[in-house]
Amino acid sequence: MKKVIAAFASVLMLASVLVAVQLAGPTSSQERADALSGSSFQAGNIISDANFYDGDSMSASQVQSFLNGQVGSCTNSGCLRNGRYSLNSHGADAMCGALTGGSSLSAADIITRVGRACSISPKVILVTLQKEQALVTSRGPSAAVLERAMGYACPDNAQGRCDPAYAGVGNQVYWAAWQWKRYGNPSGTSNYFTWFAPGGTRQIQYNVPTSCGTKGVAVQNKATAALYYYTPYTPNTAALNNLYGTGDGCSAYGNRNFWRMYSDWFGSPTASAKPIGALDAVVGGGDVVTVRGWTIDPTAPGSSSSVHVYVDSAAKKVVADQTRSDVGRAHPGAGSAHGYSADVPAAPGSHKVCVYAVSVDGARNTTLGCKTVTVVSASPFGRVDSAQAVPGGIRVRGWAIDADQQKPAISVRVVAGGKTTTLRADKVRSDVGRVYPAAGSGHGFDAVVPGVDGTQDVTVTGVNTGKGIDKQLGATASVRVPAARPDGGLDTFTGTATGITVSGWAIDGKTTNPIDVHVYIDGAGRRLVANQTRSDIGRIFPAYGAAHGFSLTATAAPGPHQVCVYGIDSAGGSNPTFRCDTVQVGNAPRGGLDAVTATSGGVAVRGWAWDADTTAVVPVDVYVDGRGARLQANGLRADVAKAYPAAGRNRGFSGTVAAASGKHDVCVYAIDANGGANTTLGCRTVTVP
Structure with missing residues (x-):
């Protein structure tokens, strides 16, 4: 069987150069990268091994998105954008890992499944589908074109005929990827493919007629060798001089078109797999470090990658998606959305700042540069000593100083329950003056601000008066404000074998004093004073104290009783009902x-x-x-x-x-x-x- 494979492989070496000639011009949906020149083509290094054998370079969703971008709509069901194709399952061998197929798979699924199983980049597969049969940009390919999708088993000397055993999109993609791996003579196979082996100068024909001559090519890597085994011709000067058109009678276009299409779609096929970019500026400011620059991931040039900014050991991730037209002009295949800028918080003092460009998949990074900068303290600082509910709202106490204008008192902005109140931090705080003598003592604040009933966040921000930014003073506090009328809860509301038990707590937001609670049993009222110690209530409402609990145990005859509990308003207003319900006294059967x-x-x-x-x-x-x-x-x-x-x-x-x-x-x-x-x-x- 190996002999059969080896013999057949020698035939496959003559892949479809004639088809490639037909595809020499650019397709209608393919953007022309004017910056690309045939002089950049390296016959011995068409694509790097890292890019060629990167089976995870694109996900199925990324491939699908790419196909969607190439074709606006399809005219038949064979179009790669929305067609469904079969793919046979395969066991693992020396070339590819085990592969699970299917009878109705998208082209994106087939390309990525094969890419992962055989460690061949989906980008390479997409480019080959285009250079061989223009399938990526075809809106309605014929059945004959789909059968020979990758040009596999369709040698030039067979007058356009292909081996039907390998026909169909799924078969073509798998066996082409399998063959590319076989060209590398992996462990477990014979050392058959040697005539284009990397590490030496190989004579490669310009076209099928031997009269066109050959070129000595110093093949540098396995991926380039694989391309020559698959399409064994190198472009001549005429083909490279007219990169998007035709050359002369001895011009062959397969490997030229592969290089050109890959460059237009995905960036340089020989570029480092690591991101590229620049750190344009690192500036220390008031409590911040500002960084600016750009980065591109060559393996996914159309996607916005990110940078990680380290200020000493603290890191911040920044997405590089800002428009940089200069970058777009320099790298037309990548677009302009690759700029980044960020303000990274930093304490006053000297800091080492390093910026790293990170690939889209997060697996690779490049150091864009490091710089030591000095950060000044230019923003307010201070402390919130307390924030607690009191009659009339929320009392906030603390102090605030503006770092670069210490003597004048500044404002603080208090946000509680969605309401904003501005206070002047000008009250005497001798303790603050002792710690910050240059600022003096007039930097305290102590006021009651409006709140709303219920639990709410309270934030206090020092308002900046010079350089720097507004600064929140301390953490956000969570404060529960009692209603400006009786509020409370029932812990016990039940009947026993001999009577009724009611207990709970009650508070009136207008006063810190205990309030009355009335309990009615079958219309007969009893007055309680909610003055029992409830430490849990004291913790929730520290300014009101803990004396707000009540309890009642009343004897009652067996049977149902109507029990109602009311909080009595301290100012003679309406008395809310805490609960009114039927309570059963006695034992159930x-x-x-x-x-x-x-x-x-x-x-x-x-x-x-x-x-x-x-x-x-x-x-x-x-x-x-x-x-x-x-x-x-x-x-x-x-x-x-x-x-x-x-x-x-x-x-x-x-x-x-x-x-x-x-x-x-x-x-x-x-x-x-x-x-x-x-x-x-x-x-x-x-x-x-």
């Missing part, structure tokens, strides 16, 4: 459902029920499909008396409820003696014969 059995003509149930609030027999309601029947729990149950001595022995129930033949839902309830919630003893589904 207990019981058990032992059996639900289908019998002839009905459903038999058996169990027990007891209500600790009464000595009377507990009624038990049995519902069959929503229709109820009542039983009495008065049967002998010694086991119940043993478990609950207070219940006595006569707490069992049993009976049969009529039901027609068929499936029925049965639910059984113990009825509360006080009119409270009934206890569900259980539900079953039975089928009556």
Whole structure:
């Protein structure tokens, strides 16, 4: 089998130069890069190994986006932008890793799957699809063109015929990539491909006729050799002089077009895989370091990459997406969106600043430069000592000084609950004056600013008066402001076996004093004073103290009771309802459902029920499909008396409820003696014969 492959490979060496001749001119959707010149073509270094064998150079979404950009719309289903194609699955071998295929894959999926499996750049595959059959820019390729998509197994000496075993987009892409890897004689294969091997000067023909002559080419890498094995001709001077057109009768265009198209679409095929760029300026300012420059990732020139700015050990990521027309003119294939500028915060003093260009995939970087700069303190600084809710709003206390104009008092801007208040930091703070004698003591602030009910963020910013920028003083504080009317909460609101328990807290935002709470039970009111210690409330509202708790335990007869709790306004305003609801006093019935059995003509149930609030027999309601029947729990149950001595022995129930033949839902309830919630003893589904 290896001999067959080797023999066939020697035929494949003569790839489709004649097709390439037909594609010598630029396609309609391809931008012409005027800066590209045939004099830059290096016959011995057409593309670097790093770029050729980078199987992860593009993701499927990036390939799809690229195809979308080349063709606005398609005229048939074969167009690479939106066509669907088959790809066979392949096991791993010396050339490619294992590959999972499919019967309806996009061109982007096929290109990237093959690229990853065979370590061939999707960019190389895209360029080859274009140079061989103009498929990237074709709006409606024919079936014949799709069959020979990469020109694989379509040698020039076969009069345009291709081996049908390798026909189709999926086959063509895979086997072309496989063959490119085979040209490198990987471990596990024979050392067959040697005539264009890198490291020596190789005589390469200009075209098929030997009369056109050859050129001595010093092949420098495996990728360039692979291109010559695939298309074994080098462009002559005439072809290079008319880079976007035709040369003379001995001109061949395949490798020229590969180099030209790759350069136009993706940048220089021989460029370093690392990003390029410049650091135009590093300037130390007031509390900031300003950096400016540009960067391009040659492996993804159309995408905006980033730079990492290090000020000493602190890093900041900056996206290089600003318009730089000068960069666009110098690198037309990349566009202009590659500039960056940023202000990086820095403390006053001397700092070493280094800027690194980072590739789009984050895997590679280039040092653009380092510089030591001095940063001055030109912005306000200070401290917020406290921010807490008080009657009338939020009290904020602290101090602020402008670094480059220390003597004059400055303003501070307080934002609380979306409302902005400006204060003058001119109050005497002798402690501040002792620490900063040059500034003096007149830099304090202490005022009540408006707030809104509820929890809100409070930020205090020193307003800059000279060089520098406004500076937030300290961290943002979270302050809860009580409503300007009674506010509170209930921790307990429940009935017990003998009564009702209510507890909670209450506060009125207008005063720090305890307020009254009224509790009404069935219309009868009781006055409480919310003055019990609640340390949790004291922590939330430190200016109001902790004396805002209340509690009540009242005796009440078994049964339902209406209970309402009100906070009493300290200024005689409206009294909000904390809660008004029904509370059940007493015990709920207990019981058990032992059996639900289908019998002839009905459903038999058996169990027990007891209500600790009464000595009377507990009624038990049995519902069959929503229709109820009542039983009495008065049967002998010694086991119940043993478990609950207070219940006595006569707490069992049993009976049969009529039901027609068929499936029925049965639910059984113990009825509360006080009119409270009934206890569900259980539900079953039975089928009556």
